Amino acid sequence: MNQLLVQCGNVSELFSAIPKVTLAKASFRCHAHARALMYFESHVREKSGSFNPAAESSGIFADEDISFLMEIYSGLEEPDGLSGLANLRKSSTLQDQLLINEKAGNWAEVLTLCEQALQMEPSSVDRHSEVLNCFLNMCHLQAMVTHVDGLICRIPQYKKAWCMQGVQAAWRLGRWDLMDSYLSDTDKGLVCGNSESSASFDIGLAKIIQAMMAKDQFMVSEKIAQSKQALLVPLAAAGMDSYMRAYPYVVKLHMLCELEDFHALLGGESFLEKSFSLNDLQFTKMIKDWDNRLRFTHPSLWAREPLLALRRLVFNASNMDVQVGNCWLQYAKLCRTAGHYETAHRAILEADVSGAPSVHMEKAKLLWCTRKSDCAIAELQQSLMNMPVEILGTAAVSSLTSLSLVLPNPPSLATQASKENQDVAKTMLLYTRWTHYTGQKQKEDIISLYSRVRDLQPRWEKGFFYTAKYCDDLLVDARKRQEDQRGVISPPAGGTLTEEKPWWSYLPDVLLFYAKGLHRGHKNLFQALPRLLTLWFEFGSIYNRNGSSVSRPTKEVNTRVLGILRGCVKDLPTYQWLTVLSQLISRICHQNEEIVRIVKYIITSVLKEYPQQALWMMAAVTKSTVAARRDVAAEIIQAARKGSRNVNDNSALFVQFASLIDHLIKLCFHPGQPKARTINILTEFSALKRMMPLGIILPVQQALIVTLPTYDTSLTDSPSFHAFSAADHATISGIADEAEILSSLQRPKKAIFLGSDGVQRPFLCKPKDDLRKDARMMEFTTMINRLLSKFPESRRRKLYIRTFAVIPLTEDCGMVEWVPNTRGLRHILQDIYVTCGKFDRQKTNPLIKRVYDQCLGKMPEDEMLKSKILPMFPPVFHKWFLTTFSEPAAWFRSRMAYAHTTAVWSMVGHIVGLGDRHGENILFDSTTGDCVHVDFSCLFDKGLQLEKPELVPFRLTQNMIDGLGITGYEGIFLKVCEITLLVLRTHRETLMSVLETFIHDPLVEWTKSHKSSGVEVDNPHAQRAISNIKARLQGVVVGVGAAPSLPLAVEGQARRLIAEALSLKNLGKMYIWWMAWF
Incomplete structure (x- = not known):
């Protein structure tokens, strides 16, 4: 041995x-x-x-x-x-x-750089190959063929290389003679690495097409099999790293699969001789299947371009010009969203030649993206003018031509199909939004155009939502001006200071259009419904405050508003109300009795439909210290219990739930024995053990997040639709005999619940901590995840925030879903420093305190940190990744996940003013590398009001940077910061509509002295926080100890924030046990 x-x-x-x-x-x-x-x-x-x-x-x-x-x-x-x-x-x-x-x-930039390189090396084969690759990716296929022919003459010894790349252009152009010619020369001469790696698959593809034209069934099958075989080895190798590394090979297999589909449909004939039509059922089914498959592919240019090129080949063979044009339009959109505007323009020209419908929309969007807003609007206007007057409507024509010299077409007798109405409505909506944005039309014209959009497509959510947004903008603008003039926030007893109608007169239209949009779909649910409720609650407070002095017009507005809300209660699906349940719960003691009556009815409806989820969300208010809130909550639960569809089952559920909450609150506050590390549930909570099993779901994140339907909403919920994922959610079947007591000051307990699916799920039961703000923060981050998933750049990088369930049980205790496999930054670093001999658990912290005390007032904080503290702790966090993820591919993936999640949290945390990011509030997942933030009590710039104000916008200390690799924050971290800021700033209105609900949420404590009394008052702390958030979402740097800046570009804002975060001057002024050296 x-x-x-x-x-x-x-x-x-x-x-x-x-x-x-x-x-x-x-x-x-x-x-x-x-x-x-x-x-x-x-x-x-x-x-x-x-x-x-x-x-x-x-x-x-x-x-x-x-x-x-x-x-x-x-x-x-x-x-x-x-x-x-x-x-x-x-x-x-x-x-x-x-x-x-x-x-x-x-690619345009690559082409320019290649041109520059070729001036120094005119005969460089690699550079010429890169130029050809640029032409291919920019869709300059004819130029590519011309360049290939020139290179064959000028550098004939590399004829094979040029012909291989020429094949790529030839089959896309449908130049079969040219393709045959190039294929015949692909075995003559030398080849360079660039052309061989990029074009070898296209050679195989061209040979399959060649065999299909020759009606050689055996050769087609053989060549497809050979191409598949050639992909298997690199696919297997890349798949060991990650799915995204393997994805290019998956796309190539996808292409071969579609070629097989097309070949099977040809039935042994050449596609040059056999054509298809849209009346052919088999062909139509194949195209429909292809379209469905395309939707599931990665929405990027490099993934979809080869597939669209192959489909153009199929449609061209049957002279289906419109379908060819549609492929070009899809390609143009991909290029536009990727920022390749020259290639997008080229694709639009091809689509126009093919006669594709809606080319004007894509062209206008391209012009808008290239900052040619006037040209974009003119393009849409000209397109609208070319449409018949009876489709546009005389009022819309009048609004269109109010500032235009372009005359509309004379009336046409042709009847228009609903598809054409839809195209007109889309064009008109985009035109109206842009003219509103640029201020090119009067208010009356904008309203007339929005009205026509709704008439053309009366069941289209988008038309109503943007009408509501416009009316909302008018309301906000009028309110700001009128309040600035008056210096008060109440509507006057009668009349206004100017001839302009009072701001509150816009309210019924705003609410009505938001409501009608929600009635027709849910794409804007998370923006429209919170905003609708906020406006309603605000107006109700103002109306109530004025009492007997309210004017008759105001009473009429109030009557209309209440009518609209009653209509919402009747028409909107219950799952939509479930998404704003926390906002509704916060207003159950509103000053306005009519509002309270409607809110109670809505919450009761949600409780009846989704009792499992709603009961967990209502737990805290049922135990409120404010008697009025507690009584209203009890009344709502009693009403839901009586009116439930399944009275017996749900009655038992309500009884079980009330008892469970009481036991869980006792568990949170149970002190345990003075030095004990565990609590015996079997003896201390025998009643809780005897209750098991329960029919109550485990409150994990997955069971509490609403899943929206994939179809538009209708008047009522679909009987088959349920607002939560299809998987059966586990119920509580037991609780472990012992709960661990954690060693922190509040002594929270880690209790393990057993689910009905046999899985153990730990929860942290926290006493003396108000978790209501944490719960709302988790709702907010869930919405941010939705926004990140929709943006191409963030979706490609799989950016997200790790979320978990937070369940407030009372105003000062609650449960938090335990995030498995995580450890705090401080514990990770201390272990590494102990191993390196740099940290002693008994002696090091007292030593640091002495250094701080000795240097206080004798040297600047940044100098003290740099010369006295940092030399004691060289950065070591990179070692955690090396020891935790020893396999290189896993190590790289985990570090990417760390960089991505840390960057997203840094930007989101800064926007909402999240502080107290010490080493125990930032956790890391030892299976993925993800960064997980916990404890959101220090939100909305509360850190700036501490005795030792927090000057850094987020934690980016030396070890946080060390974990990013030797390039530090440069590269991956910085780019993700920029993308996250771009998403947040692009959707700032959506974010503000949700964040503004915090202002009016009496359940969220803003200061220690501000305690819930059941009476709603204006909150200056909240108003100031919202003002800061708005400024940050516009690019202004505030709240980081620096003078407020002018609005910065996304890139400038990201760099400025990073500079503030790693500034030793700022870090030196942080509270000592925030541990700026870790």
């Missing part, structure tokens, strides 16, 4: 002796890019350190090291990392720029 250990030690010593740089280069040659990065980063850390401005010292890298790292990141297909590396050079090279832009898909 000893001999074996000695031999193992010898082998280990031998491996250790191999230089890391040698291992990195060997791994790179084997295409093991993640392994290469892991070894090379270790080598660079030993040699130069890492880029870390928050540490005592920051590394400077050699140019050759950066160049090799760029090659590795290029192999990892990680453009964000590439841009970060380029920023670390003193001056970026031409090769750097080529790599970055190529991986980012900026």
